[in-house]
Amino acid sequence: MxxxxxxxxxxxxxxxxxxxxxxxxxxxxxxxxxxxxxxxxxxxxxxxxxxxxxxxxxxxxxxxxxxxxxxxxxxxxxxxxxxxxxxxxxxxxxxxxxxxxxxxxxxxxxxxxxxxxxxxxxxxxxxxxxxxxxPVVEIISLLRRLRLPSLFLELMGLIYRYIFVVMETADRMYISQSSRQGYASLKTAYHSLGQLVSNLFIKSYYRSSALYTALSSRGYTGDLPVLDNxxxxxxxxxxxxxxxxxxxxxxxxxxxxxxx
Structure with missing residues (x-):
């Protein structure tokens, strides 16, 4: 977080x-x-x-x-x-x-x-x-009361939460590369960074597909109801x-x- x-x-x-x-x-x-x-x-x-x-x-x-x-x-x-x-x-x-x-x-x-x-x-x-x-949840709830499109609000919430998943994945990949001397020199750093970005895109696409499958299996119809304080x-x-x-x-x- x-x-x-x-x-x-x-x-x-x-x-x-x-x-x-x-x-x-x-x-x-x-x-x-x-x-x-x-x-x-x-x-x-x-x-x-x-x-x-x-x-x-x-x-x-x-x-x-x-x-x-x-x-x-x-x-x-x-x-x-x-x-x-x-x-x-x-x-x-x-x-x-x-x-x-x-x-x-x-x-x-x-x-x-x-x-x-x-x-x-x-x-x-x-x-x-x-x-x-x-918190973002309260901002989205407030925007929902202001009659903003629900699709926009759902995308806003999903993208914000997915940022943490992408950052965690990138951090793990960076630690793994660093432990193998992937950033020991400028040349290896550029090479490792390129691999990190390309693999991060693939993993992010896979995680997003898995997330949508998990939501669909739980009856997701385009709306994620949450309890408002x-x-x-x-x-x-x-x-x-x-x-x-x-x-x-x-x-x-x-x-x-x-x-x-």
Missing amino acids: FKIDQYAYANKLRQMHPGEKFAFALLTMTICLAAPVPLVHLVVIMLMAGMVVLRAGIPARFYCKLLALPLSFLLLSVLAVCVSVTSHPGVPVYGPVIHGYAVGVTLAGLYQAGLILGKSLAAVSCLYFLSLTT SFRLSGRNIIFIFLVELFLAGLAWHYWRWPF
């Missing part, structure tokens, strides 16, 4: 209504995606970090490791936005000139890259809050969510219209 799934079942916000957590994450993410205001993105990142670490009790070190994963991809992605190549002399580019072309960064490019980075990281932090505090809506939490979203919306509106 992944650490994310473990913390989703064992955190201080476990008994909070899933609808409240879902609404809080969705509304906050909508505001930060709609508002091109860096200050709002920074506030959302800090707010979600405080909710996850201080309120839910998730270790700060683990949360920082989770944020470091998308941050590394985002930093590589925004490089394409930062770097500009132009031959127009009126565009201020800070960088060398190579054969009449200025290669470097512009102030507009740096601002746009920072805006994309902050907006993406803020949206990811909202999703981390929901995934670290709410009972939660009570909290007026204090609803007021808190309303005030936070109102503050973020007001902050976004103010700095969007009057940046200074």
Whole structure:
């Protein structure tokens, strides 16, 4: 079981209504995606970090490791936005000139890259809050109450659960290869990795067929009924969510219209 799934079942916000957590994450993410205001993105990142670490009790070190994963991809992605190549002399580019072309960064490019980075990281932090505090079973149950297609929800649940099977199979194969010096050098590492990926695909296909056969033998007709836990809506939490979203919306509106 992944650490994310473990913390989703064992955190201080476990008994909070899933609808409240879902609404809080969705509304906050909508505001930060709609508002091109860096200050709002920074506030959302800090707010979600405080909710996850201080309120839910998730270790700060683990949360920082989770944020470091998308941050590394985002930093590589925004490089394409930062770097500009132009031959127009009126565009201020800070960088060398190579054969009449200025290669470097512009102030507009740096601002746009920072805006994309902050907006993406803020949206990811909202999703981390929901995934670290709410089990997938409860999220699927909530989406079912919102009348989402049952086929989509069943596929969502099966794919999520099957991730653990694939990861366990890959881990066992990697341990087996490592015990036979399969990663002793770069050449053998590439060869072992290729074998791992190809065999993992075959084993995953076989396990998925066996899973479908097991479900069909137990009367599976496209629906997996589960027992839902009972939660009570909290007026204090609803007021808190309303005030936070109102503050973020007001902050976004103010700095969007009057940046200074």
